[in-house]
Amino acid sequence: MNAEIIAVGSELLLGQIVNTNAQFISKGLADIGVNVFYHTVAGDNQNRLTSVIQTAKSRSDLLIFTGGLGPTKDDLTKETISKVFQKELVHDEVSLSYITNYFLQTNREMTPNNKKQALIIKDSTILPNDNGMAPGMAFIHEGITCILLPGPPSEMKPMFNKYAIPYLHSRLDVHSKLHSRVLRFFGIGESVLETKLQDLIEKQSNPTIAPLASEHEVTIRLTASHSDESAAMKLLDDTEQEILKRAGSYFYGYDDETLERQTMNLLHKKNLTVASAESLTGGLFSKVITDFPGASSVYSGGVVVYSTELKQSMLKVPDTIVDTHGVVSAECAEWMAVEIKNQTKADYGISFTGVAGPDEQEGKSAGTVFIAIADKNQTHSFSLKLAGSRNGIRERAVKHGFRFLNQLVKEGQ
Amino acid sequence: MNAEIIAVGSELLLGQIVNTNAQFISKGLADIGVNVFYHTVAGDNQNRLTSVIQTAKSRSDLLIFTGGLGPTKDDLTKETISKVFQKELVHDEVSLSYITNYFLQTNREMTPNNKKQALIIKDSTILPNDNGMAPGMAFIHEGITCILLPGPPSEMKPMFNKYAIPYLHSRLDVHSKLHSRVLRFFGIGESVLETKLQDLIEKQSNPTIAPLASEHEVTIRLTASHSDESAAMKLLDDTEQEILKRAGSYFYGYDDETLERQTMNLLHKKNLTVASAESLTGGLFSKVITDFPGASSVYSGGVVVYSTELKQSMLKVPDTIVDTHGVVSAECAEWMAVEIKNQTKADYGISFTGVAGPDEQEGKSAGTVFIAIADKNQTHSFSLKLAGSRNGIRERAVKHGFRFLNQLVKEGQ
Incomplete structure (x- = not known):
């Protein structure tokens, strides 16, 4: 399975915002062993978006869209996908009542254009939006899986982790024989850490050892490939032990720990x-x-x-x-x-x-x-x-x- | 003229880094009135990069590449462009002596693969790299302009501003007749603001009116097109006045003000x-x-x-x-x-x-x-x-x- 991430929004093409969504989704897909071959950004323009979707359909099995699910006229993602895939848009009552409630609770006026956010592609699986109004959705059509996510990162990220990843796990034989473990270090620079581990990095094969500097920390991602989980864990354990021998005093935790x-x-x-x-x-x-x-x-x-x-x-x-x-x-x-x-x-x-x-x-x-x-x-x-x-x-x-x-x-x- | 920005590098597709280059270049092009219609990211793979370049050639007049100009085997941008455009790669003596000097000055050993960085597309204009070794280059072929920039932002950004922008100004009748102004609002939602401005948005042509929600605020970008600056300002002033009549109490400032x-x-x-x-x-x-x-x-x-x-x-x-x-x-x-x-x-x-x-x-x-x-x-x-x-x-x-x-x-x- 190979994936393409399509972000929709003229603000990206004008350079007003950075496409952090593509990075976030890429990372999430890499973690479950899905290859991402392309990122594409298109603006709020139906013709160009149509041709982008057609190109993506011809070269990728999994299309992940972000952006363009909002209430305004220039939000065109659902509408364009529905045309390209010839699938109807229908009002979803659950989403509509959620949106209505959202306005009630926050004491704000619900303008008619907000109803547009409750339109979904017929027969798709709804991905609830726990942090905003526009629901996401997912469907499979002629072997191509489409996932639609909202643009604001505060809505997109939780939806991706909580609903899109489980959807991929359940629907698409995504079974990773890759097992990863992230070791987290603080107080040591990337190049110094890499120098300490140079011989291990040079002879790495299974697990692979990937250092990455981020947010004033350094992480090392170990990825072992083995169909047997306990054998993979043994590979990870052995390499971890070697690494901690050399840099254990800077190590503080695993994976998403902070x-x-x-x-x-x-x-x-x-x-x-x-x-x-x-x-x-x-x-x-x-x-x-x-x-x-x-x-x-x-x-x-x-x-x-x-x-x-x-x-x-x-x-x-x-x-x-x-x-x-x-x-x-x-x-x-x-x-x-x-x-x-x-x-x-x-x-x-x-x-x-x-x-x-x-x-x-x-x-x-x-x-x-x-x-x-x-x-x-x-x-x-x-x-x-x-x-x-x-x-x-x-x-x-x-x-x-x-x-x-x-x-x-x-x-x- | 419409542009496409193509970033090359598997680290982008793996989610290890964010494509901030595309934002930077987009902003720079918007400032000189060049429309960016697409961002594309491809990995370090010659077949997929070839098809990305072919697609870009068929839909865009200006292709700006970043990344893949380095010394290692997986740096493929020049090589692939030279194939697609059927233009020879030649050694550039000036670039080669610059690279040799760079190693001498920094007391580092020059490995043979560094020579690869002095290969340039024949008859292209060289864009010097003041902050690294790989030179950039630019050429026009059958009406399509290609600009190749390095990937590291610390090298790409100064090269873009100092050499690529002047190249565009000199070669391509790019005269900025677009004038933008951003109005900043707080305390009002995007959909309510749009509803208040619906008739203006519907009849918009010059200036264009683009609302955007970001970081708990809403901005409206007005873009007027006129070869005479004061006439453009008048267009912006008139529209701004109309907008502030309806939503002035939420308005707080312009452009990059916070x-x-x-x-x-x-x-x-x-x-x-x-x-x-x-x-x-x-x-x-x-x-x-x-x-x-x-x-x-x-x-x-x-x-x-x-x-x-x-x-x-x-x-x-x-x-x-x-x-x-x-x-x-x-x-x-x-x-x-x-x-x-x-x-x-x-x-x-x-x-x-x-x-x-x-x-x-x-x-x-x-x-x-x-x-x-x-x-x-x-x-x-x-x-x-x-x-x-x-x-x-x-x-x-x-x-x-x-x-x-x-x-x-x-x-x-």
């Missing part, structure tokens, strides 16, 4: 709480930890003390620290961590201070970062020198904070 | 400061405002009071409010806003409380949001009912906060 979620789960399991005092990171640590539903069981809150005045008024940072060491210092970070722990009665206080840039501060250059963590016995502080943009420095500082906290919580009783 | 940056600039200009007290949004407001360098002149900090206990201990929210109205209430939001303003001595205090979901809280459903803003005279509160995912609700709540703050600062003296 450092942030792992830390939160660990705190939750141990019934511990953390509070934060942020300068450099301006609330990013809080934001990231409260991204998780249920964060309130481990995180009660904290302060963002961006100015020196607030560090002094809210956290009582003494003049001696400000005058002698400056607010960008281990001493200030440690004070902040202890003080926020005490004020909030949390088990851990974590603090971030430093220079995000672009300008230097107190004679310290952009990328100078101090993180401190206070627990009931002592205060640990960490000094980092990070490179990159303002946002990159802030994001990596928070990741390092989670890494240090993770280690301390793991080591704690 | 609500967040506008608010920050406004505060800065008026020499005013804001502090935040966040529950629902868990630090996201702080994070967003401190994304901007120089935020410290308008933002001193605030608190994240995620738990009820911290609302009471840090912001002294009285029991009467917690017991009578709950922490998800206008009363609690107002108290938080006033208290953080007073504690930090800022000109404005802004607060966020509500239910991000997925579970309800105090019997209030996910999406219930209260925002309050205290200024020196009074406290304003805003009640919202938002739909969507946990993160979507949090992100939109913050955008609404910026919108309300923006209005109040604008109206203030």
Whole structure:
């Protein structure tokens, strides 16, 4: 089976947005062993979209569309597919009542064009939209499978994972004899990690070893090919062991695990709480930890003390620290961590201070970062020198904070 | 003239990287009035790439390729184009000596396969690579213009701007007679906005009117076609005026302006400061405002009071409010806003409380949001009912906060 991903939307062709959907879907298909041979983008134009679909039909077995399912006149995907495949469009009552309810619940006016979103290709399987109005759909016609997904990534991604992938598994003999495992590393660069593993990478065959740098982390994807699952697992285990021998200290988890979620789960399991005092990171640590539903069981809150005045008024940072060491210092970070722990009665206080840039501060250059963590016995502080943009420095500082906290919580009783 | 962008590389089809090159080139072409009708991605496979080029040749006048110009065996772009267009590949001495020098200067060993990078399509114009080794090239054959660019964005982008755009200007009567203006709206959905503008959209011709929903906002791109710039501006002005008559209250800015940056600039200009007290949004407001360098002149900090206990201990929210109205209430939001303003001595205090979901809280459903803003005279509160995912609700709540703050600062003296 070979797939083609067709994104529809003039905003892509105008360069207003990037086609991240194609990447997301490609990755998902690679995981279940489906080859993607083409990505195509067409605009909101029926003639050109028609010819794109005809070309795709002639060369691919699985067509995945994203975009053009919305309520407006320039949303043409369903309409065009229905013409090319000569399949009728019908109103779906379930989708219509879902849409009507959506408007009722959110107290918004439902304009008539919204009804268009409940039109579906006859006899197709509906893929529910848990995060928006336009439902997705899937059908097989003369051996060609079509899957229609909405364009906004916040709607498309959950729909793809929750409904499209199971559809592919159930309908199409997609059985992977490929078994993958992702090893996740933080605190080491891709090229350094690759150098440590050079001989393994050079002689790789089964499993294959693919390092990838992403979001300030490095992952290594191991893919073993074997029809017997336990034999595949043995291949993966052996290679993993070899890799961890050389770079185990940077390894923190598998597959979709994140450092942030792992830390939160660990705190939750141990019934511990953390509070934060942020300068450099301006609330990013809080934001990231409260991204998780249920964060309130481990995180009660904290302060963002961006100015020196607030560090002094809210956290009582003494003049001696400000005058002698400056607010960008281990001493200030440690004070902040202890003080926020005490004020909030949390088990851990974590603090971030430093220079995000672009300008230097107190004679310290952009990328100078101090993180401190206070627990009931002592205060640990960490000094980092990070490179990159303002946002990159802030994001990596928070990741390092989670890494240090993770280690301390793991080591704690 | 209509263009097609062809990116070559299996890493795109495997989902390892996003095709940001297509966006960059699309934007650049839109700016000079060239229509892009298709994006295509093909892997490192000569047969499939051949058929992609043949299809592109049959439907587009300008083919822009990125990727596949490197030294390794799977770099096939030049080779395949030379076959399809029946044009010879020849060694270019200038490129070869540039590559040899590059290795000398960086003290690296030049492996024989690097010579391949100096192969160019005969009689093509060379586009120098100021940031890497593989030169780009451009040629016109039977009315079809081909431009070959390298894949790494750090090499492709400067080459495109510095050499490919001037090539297009000089060879191909490309004179920008298209003039665009983006109008930005917040607080109104795409379908409602379109309904308000339906008659304008239906009779649109010059300028064209293209609404787009993105990141919780809606933008409208107006594109006027006229060889005289001031006549084009007049066309844009007239249409803008018509649009603002109907939806002006949701309009906030032009082009790349954001609500967040506008608010920050406004505060800065008026020499005013804001502090935040966040529950629902868990630090996201702080994070967003401190994304901007120089935020410290308008933002001193605030608190994240995620738990009820911290609302009471840090912001002294009285029991009467917690017991009578709950922490998800206008009363609690107002108290938080006033208290953080007073504690930090800022000109404005802004607060966020509500239910991000997925579970309800105090019997209030996910999406219930209260925002309050205290200024020196009074406290304003805003009640919202938002739909969507946990993160979507949090992100939109913050955008609404910026919108309300923006209005109040604008109206203030």
